[in-house]
Amino acid sequence: MRHFLGLMGKTLFIALVLAFFVIPVLWLVFAPFDAHPSLTIKAPQFTFHNFEVLFQTPGAIASLGNSIILALGTMILVLVLGALASYALSRVKIPGRDILLYTLLLLSSIITGTAAMVPTFLLMVKLGLIDSQLGVILILGSGIMPTVIFILKDFMDSIPKSYEESARIYGAKPLRILWDVGVPLARPGLATIAVWAVVQVWGNFLVPYILLQTPSRTPAAVVIYTFYTEGGQPNLALISAFSLLFSIPVIAMYFFVNTRYGFRFYGGIKS
Known part of the structure; x- marks a missing residue:
């Protein structure tokens, strides 16, 4: 019983x-x-009337394009810089390297976008990047970069050094070794990071809401908060139709990467 x-x-x-x-x-x-x-x-x-109204709403569909620009820009930024940094930290012995990595990871978790928004805004003003999608990409990319480096370093650590030594015999330089040896072997990790970076940017509201002022540059995560009726009530017809379109790119990317590479947060090669 x-x-x-x-x-x-x-x-x-x-x-x-x-x-x-x-x-x-x-x-x-x-x-x-x-x-x-x-x-x-x-x-x-x-x-299908909800979708007809959505396509007639000014800026709604264009905002999805803005979200794609921000997501892809941030993804490319963190993949390139993250791969370079993780490979360097994996192969170069620096005193206090592991402590530095854990400290960066801890600080990136504690100091969130909300807490750092005032100094971030002032920095963007000084750099002239207010109302710039490049500024948003830089801020979002820097926020997730410590985690990206921390994850990718494990993949780089798992690559046998004998592979790199063989490439050096043929005269390959460090960047060439990273491109021809490191990137192909760390491909599952890079694919995982790509999807994770897109997800982090795709639904981010605070950073683009504060830094972008021109409606034509506003991403979908901000535009969806403008769908209200004349009486001030949420327009569920627009919100539901827009939410479905908003979720499709991320879901499609997830299934594509999961089918092709699978999702792993650890290296897959043992020396």
Whole structure:
């Protein structure tokens, strides 16, 4: 009897956890096609009118393009600089290297974007990068860079040094070795970092909201907060349709990378 009650308790707990995650997904799937969407989950009165209104809303679709620019720009920045830094830290013995890495990782977790927003804003003013997508990319990239370096370093550590020694025999320079040896072997880690960086940028609201002033440069994570009715109530028809479009690029990227490389946060080669 005790075993049966324990099994029932575990089953109920798992069902509640699944419901907690599945219910919002069901709303995201059904509400955009409902003629009268609400916060409840119900069989939709099927229509495409919500998407027609969304495509006619000024700046809505263009904001998705802005989000892609910010996400891809940040992803390229952290992949390039993160690969260079992690490879250097992996191969060059620097006193206090590990302490430095853990300190950077700790500080990046403690000092969040909200806490650092005032000095960040003043820095962007001094650099003339206010209302610039480049400024947003630099701020977002610098915020996640310590974590990127910390993860990629483990992949670089797992690459046998004999591979690099063979490349040096043929006269390859460090950058050539990184490109021809390090990058191919660390490809799963780079793919994981690419998706993670895009996710971190894709839904970021605070940084672009403060630094970008021109509506035509505003990303989707900011634009979605402007969908209100004339009475000041959230426009669920626009929000639901926009949310579905907003989630598709990240989901597609996740499945592509997971199918091709899988997601691993550790090196896969043992010397």
